[in-house]
Amino acid sequence: MRADATKNYSHILTVAREVITAQGADASLRDIARKADVGLGTLYRHFPTREALLETLLRSSLDELTQLADELKTSSAPDDALIAWSRAAVAFTHHYRGAVDLMAAAMADEASALHASCSLVRSAGAQLLLRAQAAGMARTDMDGADLLALIAALGWLNDQPSFASQADHLFNVIGSAILYAGLKPA
Amino acid sequence: MRADATKNYSHILTVAREVITAQGADASLRDIARKADVGLGTLYRHFPTREALLETLLRSSLDELTQLADELKTSSAPDDALIAWSRAAVAFTHHYRGAVDLMAAAMADEASALHASCSLVRSAGAQLLLRAQAAGMARTDMDGADLLALIAALGWLNDQPSFASQADHLFNVIGSAILYAGLKPA
């Protein structure tokens, strides 16, 4: 990549992070290009879709989430691991307001730049769920897709001003439905 | 209202119902006006906001939902009533794709034309929840707002192509968390 290109690339990312943090995942791409002092076509060259831009912004958090799953698999009891990771996954979807809608759409669209990321989250969750199920700690009439759906639904609640304050409590309600022994009190 | 005005009003509603059924609650208002052979200003005169239009479209279903709550209060056991009504409420939010997002936003906005409707849904649900709680059948660490949030979250799942197929099952999972005795098998 040419020197000016890499400079543009990272500058767009910096500005995009600020704008999307402030305005949500549906922020105007035109606005981002303007604030980055870059032609609109330059933004589209580096990030052909809104999903591609968001995927790059979420990359590091996504890697942390995957790593966390690995750690929890050896460091925590199956039930604790499942709950702790699920909580982190909800927080992940909440990193940028409105991101969870794009991720949900990406699950149904193999061509989306976010599809792989979402599949990774599902796989990581599915493994922890299976582990808890094998230990007889979690209900067996659920799979990874169900877990992901519940995580996404809680992420969506977090995005709604009218529901955000209840999302934590409802996480516990749903968690108690997944674990046979219920959730441990904090 | 003048004769041409009433005619326009009902014609806009008819067309809007078709378009929004086909394209979702975020359908283009311009497109609706065009297809109704009506000036854009005429649509705005009758329905000053998208919420006002949607509220009118949802009116009859909303009344049915309120009526259902009243009926269930006398005809069914507290737990059955709560679950049956909640199921109907999820279906209500799903009447038009994308409507649940507008309703969620309306809960936090007193000025929204949908605010009153959403409050009615919450109140109806809260009564059925209280009744089940008083009968010792439902967990007591939830209120009407929590119930509404869960209903909205399930409605949102229904709207996502990637999650819609699991929404029914997840309704049962969540329902089993609300009722002490769990859900009765179908």
Add this chain to the structure above:
DNA sequence: ACCTGAACACCGTTCAAGT
């Protein structure tokens, strides 16, 4: 009293023209 549609300020996306 009601309707119309142009006007304004925005979008996302593409692509010919420049360096």
Add this chain to the structure above:
DNA sequence: ACCTGAACACCGTTCAAGT
């Protein structure tokens, strides 16, 4: 090899001008 921004086809919202 990369960047630019005009061009196109859309939005939502408002409001002067018409009947």
